[in-house]
Amino acid sequence: MEFISHGRTLVAGDAKGELLSALVGLSFWGGVDPQTGVVIDQHHPLRNQSLAGRVLAIPSGRGSCSGSGVLLELILNGHAPAAIVICEREEILTLGALVAEVVFEQSIPVLRVEREVFTRLGEYRYARVAGPSLQLFHEPPVKDWQPEQAQHESSEYMTIRLDAVDQAFVSGQHGKAAQVAMRLLLRMAAVQEAEAFMDVSQVHIDGCIYTGPASLRFAQMLVDWEARVRVPTTLNSISVDKRRWRAQGVLEDLGAPASALADAYLAMGAQPSFTCAPYLLESAPRFGEQVGWAESNAVIYANSVIGARTMKYPDYLDICMALTGRAPLAGCHLDAGRRATLALEVEMPEGADDAFWPLLGYCCGSVCGTEIPLIRGLEKSGAGPNELKAFGAAFATVAAAPMFHIAGVTPEADDQRSEHQVRISLGELRQAWEVLNTAASPEVGLVSLGNPHFSLEECARLAALVRGRTKSADVAVIVTCGRAVHEAAFQAGHVAEAEAFGVQFVTDTCWCMLDEPVIPPAVRTLMTNSGKYAHYAPGLVGRGVRFGSMAACVEAACSGKGQHELPAWLGQGRSEKALVLSQRPV
Incomplete structure (x- = not known):
């Protein structure tokens, strides 16, 4: 030794x-x-x-x-x-x-x-x-x-206060499923060093994503134990378009178990929302509301933009909270767990387009790691829900932190202070651009939009951008969105305008779950306006990526080529290839 x-x-x-x-x-x-x-x-x-x-x-x-x-x-x-x-x-x-x-x-x-x-x-x-x-x-x-000898689990949570509601779950009065759920909540409460439990008003479940046989086995065990949710519960994007996966050519060995997994959670009483952007639903929480959400971008948005309160809950703990209506009183549920510990000084370049927000989110998430940042310099940016959605998703992709604050923009930012300060310059933004643009060739065969799911406003903007234009026959354009948004966009006429251009809408699932044949097998390079998907796509689907604004994506759909130069607001020409931008090391 x-x-x-x-x-x-x-x-x-x-x-x-x-x-x-x-x-x-x-x-x-x-x-x-x-x-x-x-x-x-x-x-x-x-x-x-x-x-x-x-x-x-x-x-x-x-x-x-x-x-x-x-x-x-x-x-x-x-x-x-x-x-x-x-x-x-x-x-x-x-x-x-x-x-x-x-x-x-x-x-x-x-x-x-x-x-x-x-x-x-x-x-x-x-x-x-x-x-x-x-x-x-x-x-x-x-x-x-x-x-x-492994320590006995009960010794790990002897100091956690249990009220009568908690004791009833522990003793099995509400059935085996709720009892097992409470055992897992107790173990996590010990990890989080919580002293007690609290009620949550709603839960968003991310564990409905099919990761393999174990995910289905776990959910079906709960169904066999007659599990039922006790609070309103929404479901995240699942791994297939539940109503159309066979028509899309998805193989039975993925489509059948992925659909069965969704059915298991529906059998427990969850709502068929099937969206990774539950903050777009009418059931979205209010400021200060205590909720139990999973799905990284949703957690970030709920905490940071809405001001609701949730931890960054892992898959499977989400259903445990839904079955009990309880969560450990710790972390972002408490004032102390929401305080900024790092200040990031940024500057919005003149003329920046909507690609700025996911790009900046990627930079900020890479720098902060587990620390909650207070971001200064965007007070006059006019950032709205769609910009903050794009920022938060990219932030969540590379950060472990459960939220952020933006001075003058997000609801709790004015109460934050931090002496520890880091500046993010135009150079870091250029470096992130190089990291997210991995394709060697400008040729584009797929435009991927809607990660996280498109909002109604984004559907309207896309419809306006493609109006009167002609898509290249060699480029597929696919938008993912939730059922509720798709229905609203359909009623508003945005779906018809986009489909006339050649856009295909896919509901229920999202880009981190999509693969061939929904992604055309011949496609070697895709273009996206999502910082999240630009990060994950090379590993998930083995394609090169071009990243840019929504307008740049529409241009690529028409020309078959993604922009090879840096956008004017980032500087002229191509920057030198930078080292991989990653989470700040310990």
Whole structure:
């Protein structure tokens, strides 16, 4: 043994293996193949590495709430890391391991260590996690070790106050499904260091995304246990267009289980909203309302733009809150958990178009990591809901933080102060542009719009941009949106105008779930105005990406070519290829 340290056990266990470490957080959804454990995020330093059987050390998770579902798949199919070591607050991956343990009696250890210890991990090649102990080696550890006894879960939440409502769930008075849900909530409350539980008025479920057999197995177990939601519950985008997947040519081995997963949540009483933008629904929460939302962009929007209160809840904890109406009283549910800890000074370039907002969100999310930022310099920007939606989705893709504040724009920003300050210059924006524009060729075969789902206003703007124009026959244009928005856009005539241009509308699902044949197999390069999809697409669908404004996307649809030059507001010509912009390392 070369080095030993102790940390905080989040999920107990004993495992060893080759050490695989990075100073940048990793989103398992969109970043790791749930069937093989290979890192598919082409912007991450661990890209193309296999996590299977290795001790993975990253500062924290980041990005999508569905990372818990991917880790559960990996644990049950035998391709998970042997253990996970982190140094920041982390709940998404932790919850995946907890579900595996509590529901399926399989798991991997998760250990949080001090930042000073974490920064030393790169010096070693092998590691062993044994309860709270982290042991590091230059050579493979000896084989004659004895696994430590895992601590009993009840000891982890003895200090959490349970009222009569909570006790009824724990004792099984409301059935087995609610009892198991409360067990998972208790384990997460311990991780979050909550002292009590609170009521939530509504829940948005992200766990309806099909990550593999484990996601369906979990939901069907709850149905078999006669699970029923206790508060109004909306469903996120699912993995297929539920009403039209067969007509779109989606294979049965994806379409059938993905649709069955949605049916399971509907059977529990959830609403068939099927949108990743629940803030566009009439049921959107009000300022100060305590809710339990999953889906990274939705959480960011709810907290930051609406001023509702939710944690960045992992998949599967969402249904636990829906079945109980309870959530740990911690984090962003409290005033203290919503305070800015980092100030970002930015400047809006003269003449900036709508691509500025996702680009800036990507930069800010990359810099802040787990810290909640106060962003200054946009007081006169006139940012509205669509701009903040685009900003927040890109921010959530690369950040672990649950919210942001923009001075003069978002509702709680005026109360924020932070001495720690970072400036984001035009140079950082150019660097992010290069990172998101991965295609070598300007040729475009697909224009991808609606990640997150299009709003009614965006449908109207697209209709105006394509009015009287002719699309190239070689370019597909696809918009994803929720059923409610699609119906409103249809009634307003926006759908007809867009379809006359050649736009195809897809509902129920979103771009992070779409693949061939909805994406034409011959397409090698796509163009999008989404910072979120520009980040994920190279790993998810293996295509090069062109990123730009909505108007630039329409130009590409007409010409078959994406802009190769930087937009005028970013500077003339192409900037030099920059290093990959990523979450600020520890």
